Amino acid sequence: MSLIKTTTTLIIFCLFIITLACTETKTAEDYFYSGFKKGKSGNYRGSIQDYNKAIELNPKLTNAFYNRAVMKSNLKNWQGAIEDYNKALELTPNYSSAYLNRAASKGILGDFIGAINDYTKAIELNPNNTLGYHDRGHAKNQLQDYKGAIEDYNKVIELDPNNALGYFYRGISRSSLRDYKGAIQDFNKVIELNPNYAGVYYGRGLVKLVIMQKNSGCLDLSKAAELGYVEAHKSIKKHCN
16 A cells, blocks of 8 residues: 555656656747747737746847837837837847837827937838838927928838828828918828728818818818718818808
8 A cells, every 4th residue: 555655656756847847948939939929819918928937038038028018018008118128129229120119109108209219210220111200200290390290201202102191191290380282282192092091081171171162171071971080070060060
């Protein structure tokens, strides 16, 4: 009887050692790829836990910090994301995407100057990336630097002449500077590129109302409403009835 107990105890002990050994052999890369898979499936918290472990095993794994930052952004933990992007950039100073993403997080937190600085660095590293110019233009708009924003949207359009959003946001910046003719030209181009974009009909309609083209403006607002732009209904009620 004691022999059976001893044997059973030995087997359990051996299984424990084998399990422990298997656990300890997981590498930083194993946790990294596990975190990547969890993140891709929408399990952001589980992904972060795996990246935590990967970083514990390899504190110089740049992409673990970067990916963990993305997961934190998905959970709207913007400050936590910024801290991880900081670490990724400390390890890899020319990481253009980290500058872009950190800039986006800073912008969401209202740090538009910090965002612009990061977008500028990203553009220096990758001058043909339209996203850097596009998003820097947004940040400049937030600071009411409409001329600076237009310069960035000009660059977007230069790099990608069919970029509808580049024309759309340049049109908004132009309308902010009371360049209504230029704004309408940009909105017309957006409609040419994407005739089902509700927001551009709404924007063009409002500009037309400002320059006293009521009938045409109200037609644009009606088109925006038809395409599902909720705010258009309020504007129609206010200006067109």
